[in-house]
Amino acid sequence: MSEEEKVGEEEEVSFPYTIFAIKTALGHEKAVAENLGLKARRKGAHILSVIAPTKLRGYVLVEGEKNEKAIEELLKGMQYVRGMVGGERDISLEEIEHYLAPKPVVADITEGDIVEIINGPFKGEKARVKQIDTAKEEITVELFEAMVSIPVTIKGDAVRVLEREENR
Secondary structure, three states: OOHHHHHHOOOOOOOOEEEEEEEEOOOOHHHHHHHHHHHHHHHOOOEEEEEOOOOOOOEEEEEEEOOHHHHHHHHOOOOOEEEEOOOOOOEOHHHHHHHHOOOOHHHHOOOOOEEEEOOOOOOOOEEEEEEEEOOOOEEEEEEOOOOOOOEEEEEHHHEEEEEOOOOO
16 A cells, blocks of 8 residues: 555544443442542552542443453442443443533523522522623622612522523
8 A cells, every 4th residue: 555545544543441331329429439449549450530420320430441351350349339331332421521510500590580598698588680600600689678779799509599580
């Protein structure tokens, strides 16, 4: 094959690593992830990462060599492990990406919503959301029972939505 033919031909790129899903007992995902990480280090296994996303209950994700037998060997005898999710396909990063990025606290709050403040000096007060700063995860509210309308900026996790804005 000439040099020109090689340039026109696309090479298939393969990666020696993949992501495995491990079934665990509910509520013990973090313990399994920590124990698996320690065991992998001790045995010198080729594991790049072990994560237990809070939104993915009952599972731990392991990024490691495409060697299912080696992962199964690490899991043998581990407490709270229910097994490995079988199948011949690899889990892609795109499939699990939404578990890796945290959702902003203010994502479910819109301008005009009526909220109750659950933390801080205005705890128990009701207010209307006037402005949302997604980057800082803060909202600006106007208290209902204040004599003078003064905007107050508070953290998004310090409120609970009581009523949604109708024009949503």
